[in-house]
Each structure stands twice: as structure tokens, then as C-alpha cells.
Amino acid sequence: MAEMTNFTQADTSPAFFIDFLEFLDNYEPIKAGRNYSIQKLGIAAGQKVLDVGCGIGGATIPIAAITGPTGLAAGVDLSSVMIEYALKRTANQPGIEFRVSDACALPYPEKFFDLARSERLFLYLPDRLAALKEMMRVVKPGGRVYVSDTDIDSTAIYSRNRALTRKMTSLVAASMPNPNSARELPSLARKAGLKDLQIEVSAVSTPYEFFLRAIAGSLIKAAETGVITQEELREFLEEQAALHASGDFFQMWSFVRVTGTV
Numbered sequence: 001m002a003e004m005t006n007f008t009q010a011d012t013s014p015a016f017f018i019d020f021l022e023f024l025d026n027y028e029p030i031k032a033g034r035n036y037s038i039q040k041l042g043i044a045a046g047q048k049v050l051d052v053g054c055g056i057g058g059a060t061i062p063i064a065a066i067t068g069p070t071g072l073a074a075g076v077d078l079s080s081v082m083i084e085y086a087l088k089r090t091a092n093q094p095g096i097e098f099r100v101s102d103a104c105a106l107p108y109p110e111k112f113f114d115l116a117r118s119e120r121l122f123l124y125l126p127d128r129l130a131a132l133k134e135m136m137r138v139v140k141p142g143g144r145v146y147v148s149d150t151d152i153d154s155t156a157i158y159s160r161n162r163a164l165t166r167k168m169t170s171l172v173a174a175s176m177p178n179p180n181s182a183r184e185l186p187s188l189a190r191k192a193g194l195k196d197l198q199i200e201v202s203a204v205s206t207p208y209e210f211f212l213r214a215i216a217g218s219l220i221k222a223a224e225t226g227v228i229t230q231e232e233l234r235e236f237l238e239e240q241a242a243l244h245a246s247g248d249f250f251q252m253w254s255f256v257r258v259t260g261t262v
Contacts, residue, residue: 018056018085020213025058029204033255034059037117037146038066040198040259047114048072052103052135053121055079057086057096064096074108076101103131108138115139117146122181122188132192139262145194148257151182157211158250159239168219168236171227175218182256194260202255208244211251 024030037059043049045068051060054075064073075098077083086098101107103118104127116135122128135145153173159165173179186199206214216237223233243249 017079018082021055021058021082023209023213025056027206027210029206030058033148033202033204034062034119037119037148037257038063040257041115041117041144041146043067043115046071048112049074050106050108050113050116050135050138051075052106052116052118052131053077054086054098055082057089057098059117059119060086060096060098061090064090064093067095069094071095072097074099074113076103076106078102104134106134106138110137111140113139114143115145116143117148119148120150122147122149122185123152123176123178126177128178128181128184128188129191132188132194136192136194136262141262143262144259145262146257146259147185147189148255149181149185151254151256152176152179154182154254156250156252157215157240158243158248159236161235161239164232164236167228167232168215171222172215172218175221182254185256185258189258189260194258194262196261198259200257200259202257203252204255205250205252208240208249211240211249215251 043063043066045066047067048071049063049067051063051073054060054077057075060073060075067073073096075086077100080100083098083100090096099107103121103125116139118135125131132147139145155169155172157165157169186197189197219228219233219236222228223230240249
């Protein structure tokens with residue numbers, strides 16, 4: 001079972017991550033958040049929009065439907081497998097392109113785009129400030145940049161054993177490069193020099209299937225390396241399975257959205 005933290009090396013387990021991203025692309029709260037970002041940025045026909053950390057194009061493709069053949073929806077991702085899959089999904093579609101790229105070295109000239117966006121990427125980046133400044137570099141003066149991320153350290157999971165659950169969620173957070181990414185975005189945006197900041201907070205609940213895909217793998221690895229005991233792992237996973245069976249499973253993630261002007 002793969003882990004969320006391994007999105008930094010997605011090409012090592014491509015089938016898992018492509019399947020995981022397809023699952024997210026079809027999950028209504030995620031789709032609603034993406035639609036909100038499109039509205040927030042005021043994306044319109046003919047514009048050039050950059051999607052950083054595009055994965056398999058889950059947000060880039062609906063943006064292209066708005067910008068149309070006279071505009072450009074461009075997606076970049078560090079994973080060549082993700083980009084290859086995105087290209088297959090959009091073969092010969094006008095007004096959309098995908099490139100393999102580091103977020104800190106975007107393959108576009110200065111002031112090329114009208115808008116730029118990123119979601120759930122800064123969790124993984126080794127230099128988030130450099131990545132944000134690079135997004136600003138390729139956006140025209142007066143254009144806007146939108147960044148959204150989740151705060152792994154604030155993940156809430158219902159359990160009757162609160163102490164054990166705190167231990168488990170802390171372990172998952174510790175496995176991520178930037179587990180407090182969401183709460184740090186406003187300060188990061190100010191340091192980068194974005195102006196007219198708008199900061200919004202929201203929460204999303206996710207189903208048991210997401211728990212198995214995104215959380216269980218990290219906990220199994222922790223048990224294998226002796227960070228937690230096999231008994232702790234068994235107790236926690238069995239309780240969550242029982243809560244799911246009874247209809248009481250609940251997990252919640254907090255998000256921070258920051259929009260600013262270049």
C-alpha cells in the first residue's frame with residue numbers, strides 16, 4: 001500500500017497514484033473546490049492559465065473547457081508518468097498542454113500567463129517560497145495567483161480512543177514533507193510579495209475508502225519499522241473498520257486557500 005508522502009516519487013508506483021488521483025477527481029468535494037478556484041480567479045475564454053502540480057490534469061482539463069481554443073490551459077508536473085497520462089486524456093485537444101517541470105523552474109517566459117493556480121502541492125515541495133515566486137514570475141503584473149493546501153497536522157478522525165488516534169494522526173503528519181503547509185500559506189504569500197491577499201478556510205470530510213488509500217499505508221509502514229506496535233496498528237485499523245461498518249466513520253481535513261495579485 002502506497003502513502004501520500006510518496007507523491008514526491010510518484011513514478012515509483014504510477015498505477016497507485018494515477019488510480020488515487022482519478023478517485024479524487026471524481027470526489028464531489030474536491031470537484032467543488034476546483035470549481036470554486038475557477039470562479040475565484042475569474043477564468044474566462046481566451047486567457048492563459050497555469051496549473052502547477054497538475055497530476056493527471058484533473059483541474060487543467062475543466063479550465064481548458066473555459067479558456068477554449070483561443071486561450072491556453074497549461075499543466076506542469078514533476079512526474080513524467082502523470083504528464084504522459086494527462087496527454088493521453090487530452091490527445092490533440094486545442095488550447096491545452098502538459099509539460100514535465102519542476103515547480104521551481106517553470107518552462108515559460110516572464111509574464112506569460114494571466115493566472116496561475118496550485119492545489120495540494122505545497123505539502124511536498126522542498127522550497128515552497130521559490131515555487132511561489134516562480135509562479136509569480138510567469139504571471140503578468142495585475143494577474144492573480146491561487147494556492148490551496150491541506151493541513152495534515154489538523155486532520156481529524158473520529159475514534160473512541162483519542163490518545164491512540166492523536167498518535168496515529170501525528171505519525172501521518174510526520175511522514176509528510178510539510179504537514180503544516182496550509183497554515184503557513186498566508187505567511188508564505190506575504191514573503192513572496194503577493195498583494196491584496198484573500199485568505200479562506202474550509203473543511204472537507206472524506207470516506208473510509210480515502211482513509212484506506214491515504215492513511216493506512218503510512219501507519220502500516222510505521223508498524224513495520226517499530227515506530228508503533230503491531231497491536232496499536234491492529235486496534236486502530238479494526239476500530240475504524242468497525243466504525244465504517246456501523247456508519248460512524250468520520251474523517252475531516254482542513255484547507256486554506258490564498259489568492260493574491262502579482
